[in-house]
Amino acid sequence: GSGGETTEIWTPDIELWNMEDGLQRSLDDAYAIVTHDGSIFWSRPGHLKPACKFYGLRTFPFDRLTCQMEFGSWVYSAKYIRLVEGG
Numbered sequence: 001g002s003g004g005e006t007t008e009i010w011t012p013d014i015e016l017w018n019m020e021d022g023l024q025r026s027l028d029d030a031y032a033i034v035t036h037d038g039s040i041f042w043s044r045p046g047h048l049k050p051a052c053k054f055y056g057l058r059t060f061p062f063d064r065l066t067c068q069m070e071f072g073s074w075v076y077s078a079k080y081i082r083l084v085e086g087g
Contacts, residue, residue: 006029006030006031006032006042009032009040009042012073012075012076012081013073013074013075013076014071014072014073014081014083015071015072015073015074016048016050016069016070016071017070017071017072018050018051018052018068018069018070019048019049019050019051020049020050020051021049026046026047026048026049027044027045027046028044028045028046029044030042030043030044030045048069050067050069052065052067052068054067071083
């Protein structure tokens with residue numbers, strides 16, 4: 001189908017800790033797709049705006065700048081939530 005209501009789907013309180021605005025406010029709401037085996041696909045478009053700290057700038061404008069994005073939960077410890085890179 002085309003997807004459905006998402007208010008009843010539990011989501012952890014994952015936040016981008018070094019963010020100008022909260023993650024929930026930065027992502028648009030979108031429909032979720034739930035399959036017959038209970039799997040859920042829920043893609044939420046949006047723009048993340050991390051607050052970055054740039055140091056050095058010794059070879060400006062040829063520096064290679066990076067921004068570390070720090071994700072985590074305010075409520076649940078790493079004992080309960082394991083964040084992994086992927087996509």
